[in-house]
Amino acid sequence: MKAALHGLKVLDFTQMMTGPFATMMLGDCGADVIKVEQPEGDPFRRSGETTLNGDGVFFLGVNRNKRGIALDLKTEEGRAAARALAAEADVLVENFRPGFTERVGIGYEALREINPRLVYCSISGFGRNGPDRNRPALDMIIQAISGVMQVTGTEESGPLKTGFPFSDLITALLAAIGILTALQARSKTGEGQRVDLSMLDASIFSQVPRDVYFDLTSKTPLRMGNQHWDIVPNNTYTTSDGRDIMIITINDKFWQVLCDALGAPELKTDQRFATKAARLANRDLVNETLSAIFATRDLVAWEEALSAAGAIYGAVRTWPEVFNDPHVVDNLLKTLPHPKGGHFKIINNPLSFSGTPTQILRSPPMLGEHNEEVLGRTGSAWPAAGA
DSSP states (O other): OTTTTTTTTTEOOOOTTTHHHHHHHHHHHTOOEEEEEEEOOOOOGSSSSSSEOOOOOOOOHHHOOOOEEEEOTTTTTHHHHHHHHHHHHHHEOOOOOTTTHHHHSSSHHHHHHOOTTTTEEEEEESSSSTTTTTTTOOOOHHHHHHGGGGGGETTTEOOOOOOHHHHHHHHHHHHHHHHHHHHHHHHHSSSEEEEEEEHHHHHHHTTTTHHHHHHHHHOOOOBBTOOOOTTTEEEEEEESEEEEEEEESHHHHHHHHHHHHOGGGGGGTTTTSSSSHHHTTHHHHHHHHHHHHHTTTTTHHHHHHHHHTOOOOOEOHHHHHHHHHHIIIIIEEEEOOOOTTTEEEEOOOOOOSSSSSOOOOOOOOOOTHHHHHSSSSSSSSOOOOOO
């Protein structure tokens, strides 16, 4: 059974995290992605202290399902090869500094002349226009400037980054949506278009629905750590064996469920806790009371009680617990071989389609691994995979 994007030709000039993650998503859905690197390779190959056969683990995590070639865009030969591939491509994705693609002859307007159906996606840090267009951008810089850090952490900790590359990932996901939207439009009009997205805009967009709150109140949301401004309890509590568990009661019904699970039915009618308004007014007392109760039993005991009662809860799991979970092992982990030897596990695409399932058919390519296959042929500038 063929994947949904089978036959879609994607020319990937991106590097580092954001662009490669977006094109990886297309590759998982069946697109034929050709990753184009400069002769020195994607810097992500050398990023981080952990490597496998010279390739950084971060690079290995976001570059599966791609053929790989190396082109020197500083030479006319390299630029000609890039233009020939672009003439046959359905999609081109790039995240160079604004202006670079125009200087080397693979800008949108130039390629549109030779391939009007091309969907051309540009990803930048701060946008292609404006005073910051040429500023270097990394995930944590964008988190800071976009306001994401301002609402992450606690008042005591000060602004914090998220525990994962949030701005990189949200930009990649929106870029993939943008590309698919432009392809749908092309199916109706016959014409491609440019999809333009900055990491800054994507990260600011991610703060929906707090935008309306800020507009109506002019107040910046407080940094509340694991707590919530409008829900109490909404916090983590430590069990007797030193583990943490997340508890949320979104309304009075779930407060009563929680009280039953805790073996503390008297809290259901305690006027300090019985209603949402009362719990909000007595936030510190709620947290103090629950902290004392959760400290009396271990995590396993609390999970059994909370599950039986139907409470909203979740243990704060360690990474070994997550990646050894039977569901994760059976459904979300896949082992890939490295072209030079050895194996590594990656997280499978979580999308499940009944008719066109995703697939992982290729390990991340070595630098220039498919140069002969892609560039050494006469005739069609876009040879079939494995040709």
